[in-house]
Amino acid sequence: MEYKLLMGNRILKNENEQSWSLNYYLTKNNLADCLWGVEIYKESNSSDGYSNENEVQSYFISESRVDVENIIYKLMENMVTPISLGEVLDDLC
Numbered sequence: 001m002e003y004k005l006l007m008g009n010r011i012l013k014n015e016n017e018q019s020w021s022l023n024y025y026l027t028k029n030n031l032a033d034c035l036w037g038v039e040i041y042k043e044s045n046s047s048d049g050y051s052n053e054n055e056v057q058s059y060f061i062s063e064s065r066v067d068v069e070n071i072i073y074k075l076m077e078n079m080v081t082p083i084s085l086g087e088v089l090d091d092l093c
Helices: 065-077 082-092
Strands: 003-013 019-029 035-045 051-062
Touching (some): 003 065, 019 051, 035 065, 051 065
Antiparallel strands (some): 003 019
16 A cells, blocks of 8 residues: 545544544555555544554555545445445445
8 A cells, every 4th residue: 555645534432422533544556556445444542542442444446536535425424434344335336
């Protein structure tokens, strides 16, 4: 992966007021026929402000940057997490 651009982030909270930061990245792999992709990084924040749990998932999905950007905006709007990214992309692509 040679290119990575932060497209946006969202804060996810549960009923116990625990929060997670979801960061959505546009990625490009020049080694794999210039495919554009998406990466979601989920960071859990403890009450003392230190991260204690992280997840990341990435997929290269298209040669079209515009198509991938549109998918990323849909992922952000629906607060998709790394664990469900693969299934959601199967439905969208």
